[in-house]
Amino acid sequence: MIECSGVGHVYAAGSPWAQRALEGVDLTVASGERVVVVGSNGSGKSTLAWLLAGLMKPTEGYVHLDGEPIDLTKRETAISFQHARLQLFRPTVASDIRFGMQLPDRTVDDALALVGLDPDQFRDRKVDELSGGEQRRVALAGAIVRRPRLLVLDEPLAGLDAPGRKALIDMLRRVHALANMTVVSVTHDLGYAALLGDRAVVLQRGRVASDSPVADVVRAYTPSTPSAPSAETAPSAETH
Numbered sequence: 001m002i003e004c005s006g007v008g009h010v011y012a013a014g015s016p017w018a019q020r021a022l023e024g025v026d027l028t029v030a031s032g033e034r035v036v037v038v039g040s041n042g043s044g045k046s047t048l049a050w051l052l053a054g055l056m057k058p059t060e061g062y063v064h065l066d067g068e069p070i071d072l073t074k075r076e077t078a079i080s081f082q083h084a085r086l087q088l089f090r091p092t093v094a095s096d097i098r099f100g101m102q103l104p105d106r107t108v109d110d111a112l113a114l115v116g117l118d119p120d121q122f123r124d125r126k127v128d129e130l131s132g133g134e135q136r137r138v139a140l141a142g143a144i145v146r147r148p149r150l151l152v153l154d155e156p157l158a159g160l161d162a163p164g165r166k167a168l169i170d171m172l173r174r175v176h177a178l179a180n181m182t183v184v185s186v187t188h189d190l191g192y193a194a195l196l197g198d199r200a201v202v203l204q205r206g207r208v209a210s211d212s213p214v215a216d217v218v219r220a221y222t223p224s225t226p227s228a229p230s231a232e233t234a235p236s237a238e239t240h
């Protein structure tokens with residue numbers, strides 16, 4: 001179980017460039033849950049993703065995994081960045097998935113198969129010769145190869161075409177069902193929220209504006225319903 005308590009984050013705190021990204025975030029995600037974090041650009045989604053994955057410590061409050069601060073050396077959390085290419089460092093697919101870890105070929109092949117890439121066809125391919133969607137899947141294979149308990153995905157659908165989005169959504173369902181991982185996805189696009197999570201946390205200017213079943217959020221923010229909020233507060237559909 002992952003718990004954020006009173007989490008706030010200020011970049012470059014104490015300097016003239018201080019920039020508050022999150023404030024007073026209380027959030028608990030149970031094991032095996034699928035949560036989607038929705039919000040417009042700059043609402044703090046990526047900052048929250050990094051904190052949940054343990055890549056940064058919050059400047060206020062704490063993030064605990066089963067009651068303890070996240071210890072990256074245990075590899076219990078994994079993140080797939082918004083720009084998949086940025087997390088692929090090695091020249092070939094298999095070396096990238098291994099990324100310095102001693103892993104049997106079988107484990108690497110299983111991770112490839114799980115993200116829908118045929119191991120025989122992809123393990124020796126060059127990362128730079130893959131499509132954007134394939135690179136994203138390789139990044140994801142690298143994230144799940146050690147079967148983390150918490151998987152964080154920042155804008156997993158950004159930049160993919162319709163078939164690529166469908167493949168990725170199907171794949172996430174498979175990964176979740178098979179390994180019962182806790183999955184937190186971040187998206188600025190409310191249109192995909194219901195496909196990415198069962199529960200939606202809406203961020204507005206770094207604060208949690210609502211936390212409810214995803215269907216409620218989709219209903220509340222769909223234009224032309226009486227309860228639709230102003231365009232200024234609704235998560236935007238613009239690209240990042």
Ligand SMILES: Nc1ncnc2c1ncn2[C@@H]1O[C@H](COP(=O)(O)OP(=O)(O)O)[C@@H](O)[C@H]1O
Nearest residue numbers: 011019020021040041042043044045046047048
């Ligand atoms: N490395 C950084 N240094 C300074 N400010 C940052 C940095 N990363 C993000 N921010 C600021 O923090 C706020 C939240 O950003 P971010 O978490 O990236 O939001 P989102 O992913 O929802 O677009 C924004 O105002 C952004 O400009």
Ligand SMILES: [Mg+2]
Nearest residue numbers: 045046047082
């Ligand atoms: Mg972001």
